[in-house]
Structure formats: structure tokens, C-alpha cells
Amino acid sequence: MQKTIFITGASAGLGKAAALLFQSKGWQVIATMRNPEKENELNTLENVIVLPLDVTNATQIDQTIKSVTEKYTVDVVMNNAGYGLIGALEALTDEQISRQIETNLMGVIRVTKAFTAHFRAKRSGMFLNITSTFGLMGFPTCSVYSATKFAVDGFSESLASELVQFGIQVKVIAPGGMQTDFAIRSMETGQHDAYEKLTAEVSKGYSAEQLASYSKVEDVAKIVYDAATDGKNQMRYIAGNDAIALYNERIQSGAEVQVDNIKAMFTF
Structure with a gap:
């Protein structure tokens, strides 16, 4: 029986790579994005439905998901939409901070809440x-x-x-660096003169040389697919060698030691 996945932020990067992978595996894909009129690949594929969705728009979320669940049985929801806000706290405006929280956190909460009754009614589903x-x-x-x-x-x-009582699973995929245009397309920055040296040092992590060492987005998409299909009762999937190394350091050395090590890197 064909399964269906609903993906937010499917216009590029990991969201699009996941949409392409799930479609190639025979899934029906509901790929959502803010500007579907600009999409020229996913909307040409069989079993892919492209829909408009801005995860900062609570009304649109409710209306879209109500419409989707009336027509389709959704098995997996991939909460992927988001972007990076980079800069010292003093460099960020209240508007930037609010927009980041509204997109990266409230978007996930609202989409999840809107789908929960659907999953609960069929006593299965995965976020x-x-x-x-x-x-x-x-x-x-x-x-x-x-x-x-x-x-x-x-x-x-x-x-x-x-949600475990209703047969619903919730999993987290935590990628490290990925070879995408995230740093250009999905990153907002703030600048402050007092943090110029710190910002320059951190920015090395976004250099072309560093980006080349990161995971391919298609490889991270495979981890997303594995999480959806492996049948494991696993909560977190750490994706990418850099992410695994940092996570293992935190587990083995402890959070306090890792925090101290990072502080030492940026003590000028």
C-alpha cells in the first residue's frame, strides 16, 4: 500500500532532496513551500503534489492541513521548513528574533498540532x-x-x-553541515562592531573549502528516509560526520567540558 509523506520547506535543500528520494521509493509526496509557482521539478513528477504553505501563517497551516487530511491519508510529516539567523545577540533586532522563533519553532508546533488528530484517529503516524x-x-x-x-x-x-499511547512516533534528525546553498538562501545575519573578530572566526565555517567537507544533502535525505522506514523506536538521528563527532564529544566528555572547550576557542 502506497504511503504518503507531507514535507514543509520542500523548495530546496534537504526538503527537496527528501521529496525526490521518497518519490523515487514509490511514496506519494505532498511537497509544500512558500512559492510553488517557482517550482519546476517536483511538479512534473508522478505522485508529487505541490502546495503553497508559509509556516508562519497559522490560518494557512490549518486550512491546508484540513484540506489535505480530508483527501489523503498521511503517514509521515517532515517538519523541515526553517532558516538560520546568525549573529551576536546584540546585533539582532527584535523583529529578526521574533521571525526566527515564528518560523523555526512555532511553524513546527503548529503543523504538528494540526496533524495530530489525523494520526490519533488512525492510531499511527510519524513526525x-x-x-x-x-x-x-x-x-x-x-x-x-x-x-x-x-x-x-x-x-x-x-x-x-x-503520543506513544496512540501509536504515533516522533523522531528528530539533527544534521551537521550540508553542501547546500543554505548559507546564501536560508541564512540571515546581524553585524555588530564589538563582535567583528568573533564573527570573522565563526565565518570560516561557511567558507567554500569548509562547505566542501560537509555531507551531501542527498546523504542526509537517506537518513531521513531510514528514520521513516526502519521500524526502530529511536528518537534522534545524528546526520553527518561532523555532527556525529560533536555529539559523541558531548556524550563522552559531558556538556560542561564541551562548553568550556568552545569558550576557549573564542577567548581573544
């Missing part, structure tokens, strides 16, 4: 929530971004035990 390495550990200039990703991780862990 795959995309976080980040920086949803497991903090890093300078990522304070607000990490706040949203840590929050999604905690939200997911709590919800997993809340």
Missing part, C-alpha cells in the same frame, strides 16, 4: 522534525537559532511520550 547540530550544543553567533532548535528537540522528546 520527523529537522533540527541541527546546534539543537544539541551551543555555538557563538547561533544563540537564537540554537534556541529554536533546542526547543524543537525538547518539544519532540516531550511529544514522543505524549
